[in-house]
Amino acid sequence: MTTDWPTLNDACGSAAHVPALLDSFEADQAGVWSELLDHLCPHLDTAYLAGFAALPRLATLATRTTTEDRPWVLLAAGAIMSCAPTGDAVFENLATPLADLRRLTDQLLPATAAPEDYISLLQALLSFEGVEIWDRCLEGLQTGEYEVECPYCGVNILLALGEDECFASSDDHPLRDAEKTPLRPSAPEQLEGLARRLYNRALADGQQLVAQGLPYLFGCATCPDCGTAFSVADRVSARWR
Numbered sequence: 001m002t003t004d005w006p007t008l009n010d011a012c013g014s015a016a017h018v019p020a021l022l023d024s025f026e027a028d029q030a031g032v033w034s035e036l037l038d039h040l041c042p043h044l045d046t047a048y049l050a051g052f053a054a055l056p057r058l059a060t061l062a063t064r065t066t067t068e069d070r071p072w073v074l075l076a077a078g079a080i081m082s083c084a085p086t087g088d089a090v091f092e093n094l095a096t097p098l099a100d101l102r103r104l105t106d107q108l109l110p111a112t113a114a115p116e117d118y119i120s121l122l123q124a125l126l127s128f129e130g131v132e133i134w135d136r137c138l139e140g141l142q143t144g145e146y147e148v149e150c151p152y153c154g155v156n157i158l159l160a161l162g163e164d165e166c167f168a169s170s171d172d173h174p175l176r177d178a179e180k181t182p183l184r185p186s187a188p189e190q191l192e193g194l195a196r197r198l199y200n201r202a203l204a205d206g207q208q209l210v211a212q213g214l215p216y217l218f219g220c221a222t223c224p225d226c227g228t229a230f231s232v233a234d235r236v237s238a239r240w241r
């Protein structure tokens, strides 16, 4: 199937130039990565039709490129796919390239040591599977911070998922010491569904820091201002809905 590029749009208008841009990306993946995303998926929340049309070529490139450059290709494809809602027709139409992208990401994860890179690839994997929210909300496990809104009083709450201390604090009263309330992690054996799968995977891949944070991300917190208890994952998700 040939793609009629001039009839498609990217962020700058007609996608007629996209095949040439993909040629440049193929020649220099690290160097052209941000230019490619500027055109195909500029705000990381809107992908253009040209972005989805580029996926078969990105999947082929991911298969052929070096292990060193492969993350650039997988992350570009992941950014595009994270814009497709679960159940979108694109998952059926692009089933073959998506299967290749998923397999290559799956293989690369255990060989990826830096937590930052690991989390980016893990998010890409989820985006190829059609998992929403968590294909873009896992980065707080690496930065150790999530910002959420209290579901009752609406105050902004900073959730710290540090290695030493995990707590919620409100920045609503900057003149007095911010009160902190401890986060309550789920017991790992009680994690279910995606949370359980991510936890097991992170442990198996030797990502202790990521694994340690997941029971907190899928645990509970208490608003320091009004005392309302809430699910951390629900409030993180609420920011994206």
Ligand SMILES: [Zn+2]
Binding pocket: 150, 151, 152, 153, 154, 155, 223, 224, 225, 226, 227, 228
């Ligand atoms: Zn509150």
